[in-house]
Amino acid sequence: MATSKITYTGELRTSSVHLKSGIEIITDAPVDNQGKGEAFSPTDLLATSLGNCMLTIVGIAARTHGFSIDGTTAEITKVMGENPRRVTEIIVNLQFPGNSYSDKDKEIIERAAKTCPVAFSLHPDIKQEITFNYQ
Template sequence: MATSKITYTGGLRTVSVHLKSGNEIITDAPTDNQGKGEAFSPTDLLATSLGNCMLTIVGIAAKSHGFKIDGATAEVTKVMAENPRRVAEIHVSFQFPANNYSEKEKAIIERAAKTCPVAYSLHPDIKKEIAFQY
């Protein structure tokens, strides 16, 4: 079964529908590439997917090891390069709620984050800077 259906609606905008749930994501071209920048760009989604995946895998690991990360956040910064235009770097800064995590729990968090499927799927030339704040 297909995962999504994407429709180009004009004006450098797409609407993606997740076929199982019906949820939608709108993308616009960024302002530095002829777009309006009124929604995530496709490269924004690429970078953001890394943070989403990392938090999800950390959540699974935390649940498996009997601790919580509820309220954790990740701020994502995408850095573009030219010739060819591409994502060159993704910076992810995690902030975990004050929970007095043990050294073992911090190791579980950091290992899980760095081994998420999106991290493994990105080209090795994309620099990933990951920071953890507890």
């Protein structure tokens, strides 16, 4: 079964529907590439997917090992290159809230984040810079 259905709606915009849930994501070309920049661009989604995947896999690891990462955030910065135009670097800044994490918890968190499926699916030329901030 297909995962999603994408419709080009005009003006460099697409509508993607997740077929199982019906949830919709809109993309828009970025301002620096002839678009309006009014929604995530496809490359924004690529970079954001890395952070989403990391938090999901770390959440699974935390649940398995009996601690919580509720409230954790990931700030994503996408760096574009030219010739050809492409994502060259994704910077992920993970902020773990006021919980007290043991050294073992931190090891579990960092290993899980770095081994998420999206991290392994990205081309090796895309630099992944990950920062873990424990408050």
